[in-house]
Amino acid sequence: MEHIVVLTGAGMSAESGLKTFRDENGLWEGHDVMQVASPQGFAKNPELVLDFYNQRRRQLQDAKPNAAHKALAGLEKDYKVSIITQNIDDLHERAGSSRVIHLHGELFKVRSTYNPSDIKPWRKDLHLGDTCERGHQLRPHVVWFGEDVPMMGKAIDTCQKADILMIIGTSMQVYPAAGLIHYIPDETQVYFIDPKPNITGSSRLTVIAEPATTGVRKAISLFNL
Incomplete structure (x- = not known):
């Protein structure tokens, strides 16, 4: 075959x-991509990053x-x-x-910040304080700039x-x-x-x-x- x-x-x-990843001026939904799609951005302002992907996740729920x-x-x-x-x-x-x-990566999955192979399905909002079984913060299962x-x-x-x-x-x-x-x-x-x-x-x-x-x-x- x-x-x-x-x-x-x-x-x-x-x-x-x-929406496509970023518009002509390099912004993604009004954000510099490095603010919301890099390990440095997550370390600096995790709440902003989590909220950004929560909005994307909600949008995807309604898409067909x-x-x-x-x-x-x-x-x-x-x-x-x-x-x-x-x-x-x-x-x-x-x-x-x-x-x-x-x-x-996949928007409807999250992973542990401690163990990248600890991945689980996730369709609701993700907040600071949502942790894996070992007590480490969960993050979007998305490949950010600078990551493998x-x-x-x-x-x-x-x-x-x-x-x-x-x-x-x-x-x-x-x-x-x-x-x-x-x-x-x-x-x-x-x-x-x-x-x-x-x-x-x-x-x-x-x-x-x-x-x-x-x-x-x-x-x-x-x-x-």
Whole structure:
């Protein structure tokens, strides 16, 4: 069975009402990203950081998978599909995708500040004083700037087995995720879907300058497997 690997970014979930990571002036919901997405920011003002992710978590409760999420899930009827997402939402899973690698963590999970492998589901607000069994503060299970990306090895291994790579809603400017394209086999066809693409097409690369909901279906119609 042919293997389709999909790399998704913030543009994938934008049509579900979730705001992209940061706007043109580098702010995320009015905050400098280093205030709310770095270990230093958490150490300086943990209440601000926890409140920020509480708001994101509440927003995600009301969001729903869009047509692009559902189209990718539908591909599993005929192909092996692996999704590598930079998004911390669970919309791929809710749409029905069964193989999802979260490079940057998951909003509906928290982990211990003492033991990073002590991870648990969490859908309510997280506050100072919410602790793990050993009494250490819990934090969002999100990869912040300056932290390791523990799922990167699995993502690289997945890309090395791709017959087709779809890149959806990401500028491919954030590393290490942007480097994943260098691990696919030489003969792998690549489909780049973004309303404002920053690359040009080639014999191996098809650029579709559309939002995810229409671009994904157009890419699928072009598959030559």
